[in-house]
Amino acid sequence: MLPICYFFRQITGRYLKYLITSGLLSLIGAPLLQADIRVQDDTGTFLQLSSPANRVISLAPSVTELIFSAGAGNKLVGVVTFSNYPEAATQLPVIGSYNHFDLEKILALKPDLVIGWKSGNDQKAIHHLKALGIPVYLTETRFLEQIPETVKRLGQLMNTRTIADQAALQFNNRLAALKNTYQQQQPVRVFYQVWNRPLITINQQNLISQVIGLCGGQNVFAELDSIAPRIDIEAVLAANPDAIIASGMDKRRPEWLDEWRRWPSLKAVKNNQLHFIPPDHIQRQTLRVLTGAEQMCQQLATTRQHLSDMSGNPISDTAEENR
Amino acid sequence: MALIAARTYKPLPLLLLLIASVASFLLAITSGSLPVSLQELWLILQGNQAGIAYTVVTELRIPRAFSAWLTGAELALAGCLMQVLLRNPLADPYVLGVSGGAATGALLAMMLGAGSALISGSAFAGAMINLMLVFGLSHSKGSWSPTRLLLTGVVTAAGWGAIISFMLSISPDSHLKGMLFWLMGDLSHAGHPGNHIWVLFISLIVSGLLARSLNLMLRGDNQAKALGVPVYSIQITLYIMASLLTASAVTQAGSIGFLGLVIPHILRLTLGSDHRILLPGSVLCGGCLLLLADTFARTILAPQQLPVGVITAFIGVPLFLWVLQKNNRGLV
Structure with a gap:
């Protein structure tokens, strides 16, 4: 019972319909579908990657930092200005500032994932990127508890879950300690x-x-x-x-x-x-x-x-x- | 009607504007986030130094009210002088690029991370550079005409605008807040007006002495010359005075728009175009309007602050349109 529930959760209606109608359901089976990475971003949009992202562009200094925290700094191929932490981020190619980035340069870097910041980035440019077929994950942090959650999701997207989950756990422990002591x-x-x-x-x-x-x-x-x-x-x-x-x-x-x-x-x-x-x-x-x-x-x-x-x-x- | 007004000197409107100025001053120093009653105010003005109300009134509200009034007065007077000088109803204190030069100076200082005193100094320097640049360029070939001056000024202003946009686009976010804020114009950090009072005072006296000549110049340069008015030297005086007034206003409060354009027109439409009335009237009315606008800007949503330019436009636009509708007289 349980594996079946999991399986159905993994595929959305669209894919389900496609698979049923084409009769492929029985042929492909669960293992391959589970290899697909499916993550919801902070705007509620689902993102589906067939394989972990390897060429990633960050559209905000804070996003750059989160990607490094998730252990995926080596997958970054482009960042925005003022991405000054950690030190390694300063060596990466710059694609513009968070509110004014160069779409051509982004395309030239051939990213398989762009990670943006909803309230900071130019929404038109984000739409443009999506229209060009580049998967875009948008972050929008309203609560402290969301930060480790984002790190975990980034870990899923870039297949660095061990480090990301560890970092998130540490954060949560420190947060709990502060709460206990001071709140x-x-x-x-x-x-x-x-x-x-x-x-x-x-x-x-x-x-x-x-x-x-x-x-x-x-x-x-x-x-x-x-x-x-x-x-x-x-x-x-x-x-x-x-x-x-x-x-x-x-x-x-x-x-x-x-x-x-x-x-x-x-x-x-x-x-x-x-x-x-x-x-x-x-x-x-x-x-x-x-x-x-x-x-x-x-x-x-x-x-x-x-x-x-x-x-x-x-x-x-x-x-x-x-x- | 206009001719009659030009011949007889009627000080009554000036008296009313003076009363309005005093009233808005009182309103300004009694309103704010910290409640101060009239009774407390009375004690404070007598020198009762106890409590935070005293410091708020004497160190925040009174200097700010003076600065607001002074800035408004300077802008309105500068606008009035510019409109005579350029013989153009669209002329305002900023049309010849003074504020653009000042803004470039101020923003440059901010980009270099300078303190507030240096920002003001740099703004003033920018305004002076503009003054000399526009004067030199429009004057170089010996022929000086309002049209030439206007075109030189407008194009220079456009040049400053481009430099400002460039600086804004390359500055980091942390600087940007302060820069945009400066460009919008604001009085929240205006201190004691100090020497700026003298700029207004001297300009008002000098332009007051020239008032009769200015009246004659409205009929055209040739007529004025025929009547013995030294048109050329008056034009230069007007240019320098208007630029200095604008520079002083912009240095204190950033580029607060709109007042300098509209106040002289409102007064021309209501009081006629006699400069003996118009000049002091502009000073009082401009000061009063900006003081009221600034008081509203800081109290309507208190403790949140609105940009004062928003309020000047909210008060000024309907006022101006109403006056314009009421009067079928032409402008200038």
Whole structure:
């Protein structure tokens, strides 16, 4: 019973019909069909490959990273600009930027799989690629838990399941450890600053907001409508967060983070809780996001420590008075 | 009607615009994400320094309100002067490429990762380069005419536009946010206006002294010359003043569009084309409109911010069309 169920799950209606009508069903049988790789991408589209992909093009820096994590870095034949991690990715041929890539160059590389990023890539170009008969897998990460899942699927597509499953398992273990340690701690009110001019933060739909929650923090702008809303300084002063975390542009702590010191009445400034996390560790939707998460959890732990040290006030009270 | 208005000096509309400016200033400093009541405001203005409300009002809202008003005033005055200089109703402060030059300077500084002071300085330098370039090119063969100036300026502006597009297309994403933001124009980081006040003040005085000559120049260069107006030197003065005003505005707040084109027209249609009224009127009306627009931009969806250009257009477009419908007089 069970093998039959499995078998029917493996083939869609279209193929089933084809096989039944042509009478091939009994001839080919299950083993060959199972060799077909069938994976659903984040847009819900099913992708079917007759053999594991060997010439793969990545259309986003984060995708490049995920492919390497899945152990399939050696199958990459083209990447987009800013694919700077791991080191080996910088040696690969560049086919353009994630929002403007060169279709001709992609075709010239003869890929058997293109892996894109749904909300970042130019959708017209993606349609074009599909129309040219190139299989396209689109990623779209909304939850932390999706990241290891994507790695596993990439492992299936490129036949590197052992490494991919291992990486995913490790990620899940680290994630669970962080959750256990921090999620239930006293809440700390956090303002995450993406950029200073314009002043941009994130709402609860953003993955970073989930990281804040994971570390037992509360994003003070969680309730805003847009995913990366522009706000004004006054709003930050009104929210009076316990900690300000910023990422800036590269590995250096942005100078503008210290501009908050103009406002000594801010609790984050008073307690010296202006923290920096490199953008690649937290803004990229890859396995490295846990590196950023570990940093953030430690930073918020110091904030928590400061708050409980201060005149022995319970933290929840100070959080309430600013509401 | 226009002729009567040109002969008698009626300061009443100016008084009304002044009151409107003061009212919008009060609105600007009382509204924002942090609630500040009138009572608190009164205490703050008396110098009561306790609390975060004091810092918000004195360090954020008041400087921003001043900058907004000043930028709007400068743009409207520059637009008014450009329209006289070029004798073209479509002229606005940006038509001769000043904002393009400034934007190129600012974006270049951003690409090199410069701080905000350097970005402003670079923007101003870009505007000055444009000023000299356009002046030199349109002036080189000795013949200077508004048409020649306009064509030189428009083509130079197109050149800047191409450079800007190029810079935008090769810049990494992390820079792009700030760049696009600068191009849209925004006042959220405008500090104390400082020396920019003097640009407006001196320009207003100088253009005020020239107001009668400007009135005569509206009838055409030859008539004005016949009446003893030194047309050529006035044109050069107008060009330099309008460019400086625009450069100052753009340096403070990026390229905020639309105001400089529309405010002078609205005033011409309602108050007539006497420059003794028109020039100070443009200053007050432009300042008032941008201040109101900026206040709405930061409060309508607070704490989310809208680009101020969106609001100026939302207020200005219907206002202008309404005034245009009401008046069957021609433009300029």
